[in-house]
Amino acid sequence: MVRLPRDKNVLVLTGAGISAESGIKTFRDSGGLWEDHRVEDVATPKAFERNPRLVWDFYRQRYLQSIEAQPNSAHYSLVELEQYLGDNFHMITQNIDGLHTRAGSKNVLEMHGRLRYTLCAKCRVQYPFTDVCSEEHIPVCPVCGTNLRPDIVWFGEVPYFLVEIEKLLKRCELFLIVGTSGVVYPAAGFVMTAKYFGAKTIAINLEQPDNRSLIDDFHMGRSGDVLPKLVQEWTNTNALSSNV
Numbered sequence: 001m002v003r004l005p006r007d008k009n010v011l012v013l014t015g016a017g018i019s020a021e022s023g024i025k026t027f028r029d030s031g032g033l034w035e036d037h038r039v040e041d042v043a044t045p046k047a048f049e050r051n052p053r054l055v056w057d058f059y060r061q062r063y064l065q066s067i068e069a070q071p072n073s074a075h076y077s078l079v080e081l082e083q084y085l086g087d088n089f090h091m092i093t094q095n096i097d098g099l100h101t102r103a104g105s106k107n108v109l110e111m112h113g114r115l116r117y118t119l120c121a122k123c124r125v126q127y128p129f130t131d132v133c134s135e136e137h138i139p140v141c142p143v144c145g146t147n148l149r150p151d152i153v154w155f156g157e158v159p160y161f162l163v164e165i166e167k168l169l170k171r172c173e174l175f176l177i178v179g180t181s182g183v184v185y186p187a188a189g190f191v192m193t194a195k196y197f198g199a200k201t202i203a204i205n206l207e208q209p210d211n212r213s214l215i216d217d218f219h220m221g222r223s224g225d226v227l228p229k230l231v232q233e234w235t236n237t238n239a240l241s242s243n244v
């Protein structure tokens with residue numbers, strides 16, 4: 001039994017795999033298409049310029065799918081871990097589905113944006129998606145009249161929070177990666193920074209991720225099975241040893 005000291009600085013990175021058991025399809029497992037669409041038709045700034053209607057239809061569907069989905073045991077385990085570690089817990093997610101915050105996680109950076117918000121690219125103001133979701137037309141900014149876009153970081157754009165993330169990577173002592181293929185940068189490279197600055201690296205994934213060589217402890221399996229067990233061990237206050 002290995003207990004995690006409460007003063008251990010833990011940083012978690014999650015990807016699409018953690019939401020797979022909530023019924024949301026991962027990207028790499030969908031045969032190169034994302035919910036039957038080519039990424040370049042729906043998830044790039046050019047696609048939005050070319051056909052905003054198609055892009056909005058696509059993200060309305062993704063939004064509706066995300067609010068119907070429920071967080072699973074892996075999301076809830078991370079809430080438990082955060083409650084145990086307090087301010088020593090931070091999480092970065094590549095997911096836009098909002099399931100971590102719905103489960104109750106607090107310290108989460110949604111680096112690829114969030115389905116539940118729209119963005120005016122001109123005013124840089126975000127508006128809740130619910131306000132525009134049922135409308136057929138393309139929503140516009142109430143201040144400047146520009147087309148609103150989904151608040152999603154598309155391919156070719158810079159992810160959110162990179163400065164904060166760099167600081168977290170440099171100071172974490174344990175870097176835990178859950179449900180990500182290790183293919184899409186910059187997130188795929190975070191493990192290298194964390195390891196370089198001395199963190200122990202642990203990953204849970206259904207298959208070997210591309211950055212497997214940088215991972216100290218790899219647990220192959222479904223995050224909904226593996227993570228609750230790990231978190232239970234780590235937070236077991238009756239356990240004697242504490243050397244994760």
Ligand code: APR
Nearest residue numbers: 015016017020026027028094179180181184205206222223
């Ligand atoms: N438990 C653990 N891992 C799982 C599970 C599960 N139940 N189901 C699938 N996986 C694994 C898959 O084997 C795969 O390696 O999760 C990984 C998901 O990989 P991707 O689909 O590539 O998702 P992700 O790594 O989050 O993609 C990163 O790429 O498309 C862009 O912006 C998008 O945020 C996304 C980014």
